[in-house]
Amino acid sequence: MLSYGTQVVGGVRPGKAGEMVEGRPVFNSVADAKAELGPIDITTIYVPPFAAKEAFLEAIESDIPLINTIVERIPIKDTAYCLAAAKERGIRIIGPSSLGFIAPGIGRIGVVGGPKELADQIFQPGSIGIISRSGGMTNEVSWQIRKAGMGQSTAVHVGGDLLMGTTYADLLEMFEQDIQTRAVVIYGEHGGSYEFEIVNMILQKRFTKPLAIYIGGKFTKVLPEGINIGHAGAIVARGQGAEEKSAALASVGVMIAQTYEDLVQLVQPYA
Amino acid sequence: MNLYEFEGKALFEKYGIKIPKGVVIRRGDNVDSHFESLNSFDVVVKAQVLSGKRGKNNAIRFCSGKDEIKEAVEDLFSMEVRGQYVASVRIEEKLSILSEHYVSITYDTNAKQPVLIYSEEGGMDIEDVDESKIYKCLLDISNEKLELKDADFLGESLQHIFQSLWNCFLKEDCRVVEINPLVKTLENAWVAADAKIALDDDAFFRHEDWETFEPRTMMGRQPTDREIAVQEIDKGEKYYQGTAGKYIEFDGDVALILNGGGASIANMDALMDVGLQAANYTEYSGNPPREKVYQLAKIVLSKPGLRGLWMCGVVANFTNMKETFLGIIDALDEVQPRYPIVVRRDGPESAEAFALVEECKKRNSLNMQVFGKETSMTESARILAEAIHKQ
Numbered sequence: 001m002l003s004y005g006t007q008v009v010g011g012v013r014p015g016k017a018g019e020m021v022e023g024r025p026v027f028n029s030v031a032d033a034k035a036e037l038g039p040i041d042i043t044t045i046y047v048p049p050f051a052a053k054e055a056f057l058e059a060i061e062s063d064i065p066l067i068n069t070i071v072e073r074i075p076i077k078d079t080a081y082c083l084a085a086a087k088e089r090g091i092r093i094i095g096p097s098s099l100g101f102i103a104p105g106i107g108r109i110g111v112v113g114g115p116k117e118l119a120d121q122i123f124q125p126g127s128i129g130i131i132s133r134s135g136g137m138t139n140e141v142s143w144q145i146r147k148a149g150m151g152q153s154t155a156v157h158v159g160g161d162l163l164m165g166t167t168y169a170d171l172l173e174m175f176e177q178d179i180q181t182r183a184v185v186i187y188g189e190h191g192g193s194y195e196f197e198i199v200n201m202i203l204q205k206r207f208t209k210p211l212a213i214y215i216g217g218k219f220t221k222v223l224p225e226g227i228n229i230g231h232a233g234a235i236v237a238r239g240q241g242a243e244e245k246s247a248a249l250a251s252v253g254v255m256i257a258q259t260y261e262d263l264v265q266l267v268q269p270y271a
Numbered sequence: 272m273n274l275y276e277f278e279g280k281a282l283f284e285k286y287g288i289k290i291p292k293g294v295v296i297r298r299g300d301n302v303d304s305h306f307e308s309l310n311s312f313d314v315v316v317k318a319q320v321l322s323g324k325r326g327k328n329n330a331i332r333f334c335s336g337k338d339e340i341k342e343a344v345e346d347l348f349s350m351e352v353r354g355q356y357v358a359s360v361r362i363e364e365k366l367s368i369l370s371e372h373y374v375s376i377t378y379d380t381n382a383k384q385p386v387l388i389y390s391e392e393g394g395m396d397i398e399d400v401d402e403s404k405i406y407k408c409l410l411d412i413s414n415e416k417l418e419l420k421d422a423d424f425l426g427e428s429l430q431h432i433f434q435s436l437w438n439c440f441l442k443e444d445c446r447v448v449e450i451n452p453l454v455k456t457l458e459n460a461w462v463a464a465d466a467k468i469a470l471d472d473d474a475f476f477r478h479e480d481w482e483t484f485e486p487r488t489m490m491g492r493q494p495t496d497r498e499i500a501v502q503e504i505d506k507g508e509k510y511y512q513g514t515a516g517k518y519i520e521f522d523g524d525v526a527l528i529l530n531g532g533g534a535s536i537a538n539m540d541a542l543m544d545v546g547l548q549a550a551n552y553t554e555y556s557g558n559p560p561r562e563k564v565y566q567l568a569k570i571v572l573s574k575p576g577l578r579g580l581w582m583c584g585v586v587a588n589f590t591n592m593k594e595t596f597l598g599i600i601d602a603l604d605e606v607q608p609r610y611p612i613v614v615r616r617d618g619p620e621s622a623e624a625f626a627l628v629e630e631c632k633k634r635n636s637l638n639m640q641v642f643g644k645e646t647s648m649t650e651s652a653r654i655l656a657e658a659i660h661k662q
Contacts, residue, residue: 050476075474076378077444080412083383099588114588114619122586134533136556136585143586143644160532162446163383189536192380216536219543259544259649260537 001044003116006107009037030062044100044109045069052096053078060085067165068109069095079163086165093165094158099135101156112138112157126151127271129175131168132187133160134216141187141263148264150271153181162192169197172207183210183270185263190217190242195249202252212266213249214257215242272470275319277361278484279466283450286439288432289462293363295319298348302341306362312336313365316343320355321487323467326395328352333365356492358485366462371452373397374433375467376410376440385410385440387419387433393452415441432461444474495520497570501553504566517555518570523548525659526577528568528599530584530616531556534648538583541649545656547581550574558590564598572606579659580612583651586644587618596624600631607635611658615651617644 002008002022010025010033017028027033034040043064045055052074059067060082067086074096086093094101100110104123112135113119122143128150132138138157145152156171158164168186175181188195195215201207220241246256255266274282280290294305306314318330325331330352332343340362347360373393379386389406390397408419417437422430432453440448449467456462475481486494494502501518525547529535535554542549553571555564572580582599584590596616603612614628625641632639640658642651 049473073473075444075477076446076471077412077441077474080378080384084412087383111589118586118619132533134531134536135588136531137533137537139588140534140585140648144647147645162378162380164380187533187537189533194380197381214537216533216540219536219539259541261647261649 042066056082072097097159099157124151127182129181129184130155137187183267186213188215195245210270212255214260274468279468286435291363297359318347318357319359320352322353367457369455375449377447444471519552524578526580528582529554534585541652561598565601568602582614592624593620612639613655615642
């Protein structure tokens with residue numbers, strides 16, 4: 001994050017107060033950090049799954065307005081609890097299981113793009129907004145965009161859990177407001193019903209920019225009922241498979257990609 | 272993890288929800304000695320499988336008399352239910368049914384909170400029940416006391432059952448609890464005639480008792496030896512748990528070693544689009560150590576009848592290419608496959624990794640093509656299909 005220009009002001013690890021990491025101070029608690037450093041805009045949480053709930057609640061109680069976490073395999077009950085607590089205080093969570101997000105040339109939270117040299121090969125400032133359920137595909141789709149000569153405004157890995165702190169619809173609302181963004185691509189997955197929120201948004205004209213989407217998981221229709229592959233969120237629900245979602249989205253003018261590489265051609269005219 | 276009916280019912284009982292009196296028969300058990308404890312020959316015999324729709328698939332039999340019961344048990348063990356292996360059979364007392372209702376609690380992904388769903392019209396065709404006859408109420412995850420809106424019509428005894436179900440949902444870290452049908456008997460008692468529970472695998476760390484559940488796959492069949500072997504490799508060191516743990520066997524002949532949950536799903540689609548059939552679904556994610564990747568790759572390559580190997584992943588964010596490919600190379604050196612291999616991958620330290628892979632290809636004379644990020648994943652699927660068809 002530091003090498004990519006993010007203004008990291010400090011870290012928190014219980015029992016390690018007073019130490020310095022990369023020239024930044026470490027605190028025992030989020031509250032201590034806030035008392036010392038003043039307002040903090042964003043926190044990103046890296047802890048084992050069993051400690052995630054407490055870490056979240058600490059950040060929420062300290063009113064950090066934006067919380068990201070990479071932590072995978074957080075029990076869904078803990079996630080639901082934290083999302084409810086965050087909502088009560090108007091706090092946004094991106095994740096769980098989110099590698100973070102990147103505004104090329106400006107900064108990043110988390111590890112999207114990997115080491116700076118690699119990130120610089122994949123990301124350059126541009127007009128395409130990127131949303132992905134998959135961390136790897138955030139990079140891969142961003143790379144395909146770059147390879148075709150375009151750049152990204154912001155790329156966000158929303159995480160693959162069944163419960164998402166920030167959904168496609170939440171981000172599309174922000175991309176709608178963002179002047180730099182001219183079109184958005186989404187890498188989605190089968191399961192869950194978040195894509196149907198997009199349909200409503202477009203009908204209500206809350207999102208009006210060109211949008212292309214790829215929904216992975218067509219192959220699951222050949223699997224036995226109830227199988228769960230890949231991300232926990234990808235549980236095939238009746239009437240909410242990849243094909244049903246594609247049909248609903250196409251009906252409101254969303255461009256549907258047959259392969260993830262097709263996303264590039266679909267948005268190129270609008271870049 | 273999805274529970275069998277008898278496991279679900281045991282949990283319901285633990286939380287005070289009444290279930291029919293019954294016994295579980297496993298393959299090879301002596302049927303007589305078991306059902307005698309029921310003191311009744313008027314029973315329901317139910318195949319224990321993870322699929323729904325058992326009634327419509329002849330997996331539930333109403334019997335009276337010893338011979339009929341024994342015949343039903345034998346018959347159920349000899350069949351597959353919607354492609355699923357019958358692990359065991361539950362024999363239970365027949366209920367005297369006044370009415371059949373439906374109740375479940377699960378997570379509503381849009382509202383991001385649990386939701387209770389109830390209908391007076393339960394039973395086999397719950398999917399077809401009209402929306403107007405379905406009661407839904409979002410639940411507050413931080414409130415152990417169940418508070419239902421506009422629920423006066425439910426009555427006290429039913430609300431009491433729902434509270435027990437909510438306790439079970441919360442305390443047992445469930446993703447789904449469902450009772451269908453929830454039976455009202457002629458004696459005016461509420462009894463859970465069926466049980467469908469999905470536990471949250473991610474909460475395993477706080478439920479040591481879950482270790483005692485018998486192994487199962489989501490495929491509804493017994494796990495294969497190779498599937499069990501992969502689960503074993505993933506145990507090991509806590510820090511790396513979950514990084515190399517996916518291996519599901521299919522009927523096809525193209526071995527897969529994929530990377531990342533999302534990309535692997537896109538790649539399964541791509542494989543299907545080029546007309547190839549997967550021998551397995553395998554992915555490793557995160558940053559697994561060399562040894563783990565080696566063991567995983569060796570198991571993938573050990574399946575008989577393979578005609579190709581596809582190792583495909585995204586431009587990685589942080590997976591170390593060199594470390595992970597060293598594990599792959601160890602396995603290739605040992606197995607030396609003769610069928611076509613296509614690799615598509617990129618990420619940190621990929622130049623070093625590719626140089627090592629090239630050396631491995633040379634010393635083993637492998638029919639192998641290696642691509643970085645300039646070739647897309649879908650393109651590499653096409654290349655593999657061509658190579659296999661050329662053979």
